[in-house]
Amino acid sequence: MLVEGVHRITIRLLGLPYVNAFLVDGEDGLILIDTGLPHREGRVLRTVESIGKRPEALRHIVITHHHADHTGSLAALVARTGAKVFVHSLDAPIVRGDRPSPGPTRETAVSRAVLRLGRWRGLTAIAPTPVDFELDDGQELPIAGGIRVVHTPGHTAGHVSLLLPSKRLLIVGDAAGALFGRVGPPIGMFTEDMMRAKHSIRRLAELDGFDTACFGHGTVVEDHAAVRFRRLVERLAA
Numbered sequence: 001m002l003v004e005g006v007h008r009i010t011i012r013l014l015g016l017p018y019v020n021a022f023l024v025d026g027e028d029g030l031i032l033i034d035t036g037l038p039h040r041e042g043r044v045l046r047t048v049e050s051i052g053k054r055p056e057a058l059r060h061i062v063i064t065h066h067h068a069d070h071t072g073s074l075a076a077l078v079a080r081t082g083a084k085v086f087v088h089s090l091d092a093p094i095v096r097g098d099r100p101s102p103g104p105t106r107e108t109a110v111s112r113a114v115l116r117l118g119r120w121r122g123l124t125a126i127a128p129t130p131v132d133f134e135l136d137d138g139q140e141l142p143i144a145g146g147i148r149v150v151h152t153p154g155h156t157a158g159h160v161s162l163l164l165p166s167k168r169l170l171i172v173g174d175a176a177g178a179l180f181g182r183v184g185p186p187i188g189m190f191t192e193d194m195m196r197a198k199h200s201i202r203r204l205a206e207l208d209g210f211d212t213a214c215f216g217h218g219t220v221v222e223d224h225a226a227v228r229f230r231r232l233v234e235r236l237a238a
């Protein structure tokens with residue numbers, strides 16, 4: 001548990017920690033932020049069981065953005081739990097399957113290798129999922145003591161970060177990363193618009209109300225996370 005009532009679920013790929021989802025134990029049921037890669041619903045539900053809850057206790061799933069490593073197990077989890085799905089209006093058509101996912105922004109040997117690996121492991125074919133609520137900037141979701149939606153476009157057009165002021169926690173998704181504990185910009189080849197992504201990082205650095213930051217990729221920054229974002233803004237401006 002990283003702060004009271006919040007659990008990190010690290011999804012592995014080829015045995016290595018790859019992407020994080022987060023489970024929030026709210027008074028009004030469980031809230032899952034992102035779902036990890038496809039075929040990892042069992043991993044998520046084991047975490048639900050490990051805190052003494054049944055799958056049906058998972059009532060809400062909030063998706064930070066449409067990428068397969070965040071939406072991969074969404075359809076399977078909705079089928080098992082009946083949870084309601086929240087996605088920003090700009091990424092919702094992709095989650096619903098109405099629009100294809102844009103591929104990498106740059107074709108490189110690495111991006112080709114990643115996509116080949118994804119296809120080989122069955123990780124790129126995402127089952128379309130209905131979206132129950134479309135998110136927009138500034139919304140306050142009345143769950144888990146209040147979750148504020150911060151639209152942080154750039155990595156994808158409809159990327160959102162989530163601020164939980166009651167827990168002094170910011171969930172960043174892929175608006176930034178913390179590989180090896182260093183807070184940095186998102187990975188370029190999977191970021192739709194890096195200029196907008198940098199602007200979104202500036203917005204996160206100006207937010208009040210968080211000490212801890214959780215990332216889709218990398219470690220949790222447990223203290224003074226806002227300072228780390230401000231330092232990143234300075235590095236990006238240099």
Ligand SMILES: [Zn+2]
Pocket residue numbers: 065067155174190
């Ligand atoms: Zn992503």
Ligand SMILES: [Zn+2]
Pocket residue numbers: 019067069070174216217
């Ligand atoms: Zn990701």
